[in-house]
Amino acid sequence: MLPQNHFLISAIVIVPVALVFFPSLTLASLLVWILCGGLLSAAVDLDIVVLTFLKSKEEDRLKPFRNPLEINRNFDLFMDTIYEVGVLKTALTTHFLVVAFILLSFYLSSSLYFVPVALGVVSHLISDIPNYRRVLEK
Numbered sequence: 001m002l003p004q005n006h007f008l009i010s011a012i013v014i015v016p017v018a019l020v021f022f023p024s025l026t027l028a029s030l031l032v033w034i035l036c037g038g039l040l041s042a043a044v045d046l047d048i049v050v051l052t053f054l055k056s057k058e059e060d061r062l063k064p065f066r067n068p069l070e071i072n073r074n075f076d077l078f079m080d081t082i083y084e085v086g087v088l089k090t091a092l093t094t095h096f097l098v099v100a101f102i103l104l105s106f107y108l109s110s111s112l113y114f115v116p117v118a119l120g121v122v123s124h125l126i127s128d129i130p131n132y133r134r135v136l137e138k
């Protein structure tokens with residue numbers, strides 16, 4: 001899924017949770033929550049960009065996708081290609097490591113934003129379930 005979609009999904013998750021469990025949040029605070037959770041949810045996919053770049057040195061099919069705009073333009077082909085060359089399988093592990101690092105960092109440093117960040121990155125993992133299924137069914 002593209003980063004902007006992960007951002008949108010995290011916002012859809014964060015808003016109702018904030019309204020129900022944190023009714024004292026101001027609109028400005030809610031927007032900061034959405035921004036924090038959404039940006040970090042989108043950032044989880046940076047591991048795929050890095051893995052694609054590294055693997056493209058030995059796999060010619062990945063070379064066009066060194067440009068993130070090309071990923072956006074031909075997303076279905078990109079997903080099929082990273083599945084075929086094994087990047088998607090590796091990303092299963094790196095996604096969990098990135099999410100664990102983000103959660104631990106915010107838990108230890110910023111309890112104020114831990115909830116929106118947790119909602120954002122966990123919603124990212126949940127929305128990637130079809131990709132996990134695709135790899136695990138192989």
